Amino acid sequence: MGRITFYEERNFGGRSYDCSSDCGDLTSYLSRCYSCRVHSGCFMVYDRPNYMGNQYFLRRGEYPDCMSMGMSDFFRSCRMIPMHRGSFRMRIYERENFEGQMYELMDDCDNIMDRYRMSNCMSCHVMDGHWLMYEQPHYRGRMMYFRPGEYRSFSSMGWGSGMRFMSMRRITDSCY
Structure with a gap:
């Protein structure tokens, strides 16, 4: 299982929301999401709701400012990528x-x-x-x-x- 925490402000400030599955609209939980921490797993984050717009692949680590990643706006939705151990x-x-x-x-x-x-x-x-x-x-x-x-x-x-x-x-x- 993956786990990611989104924060309203840059540098992990403001209110936060923990997520361990797909979320089509993060603004249901936070007014905006400018930073995040991936505790485990991998995620795709999107700058539009419902998994639309520009996509960014995130693995375990800290992402203090979504703008520094090239996003034009804040995180709006995310999708957890399940681990795959079979063939490709x-x-x-x-x-x-x-x-x-x-x-x-x-x-x-x-x-x-x-x-x-x-x-x-x-x-x-x-x-x-x-x-x-x-x-x-x-x-x-x-x-x-x-x-x-x-x-x-x-x-x-x-x-x-x-x-x-x-x-x-x-x-x-x-x-x-």
Whole structure:
């Protein structure tokens, strides 16, 4: 189980809220959340309610100021990432709706262009494990969390049309 504590003010000040599961709207508990401590586990935090907007991967540690992480606003929702000890498997597709070139991944990929000569990844099917996908090669730029399921169009996930990813990383035991 994971546990995270959110604080209303920067540097762990003000009222706090302990959380050990998904929370779609942190403002139900605190008027705002500018800092947090991850006591155990891993979490994705979002700058919009209902797991929307920019996402940030947090592992055990202290985060005294969400603005220093690049957030445009305070934490609005969070999702706990369950530990996965099994295999990892994901199919990535060049175009939306599982069209175009398809490749199957079972490990991290720091650049789909170099590895597969694939210029875009615009849909995917996660069969096993939990993954972080990044908009730029070498795990840079905005990231998005993917758990098992089918993702026919990344643009329908709140990032606008033409959203694509260029690198992927598994969330393994070493992340915890």
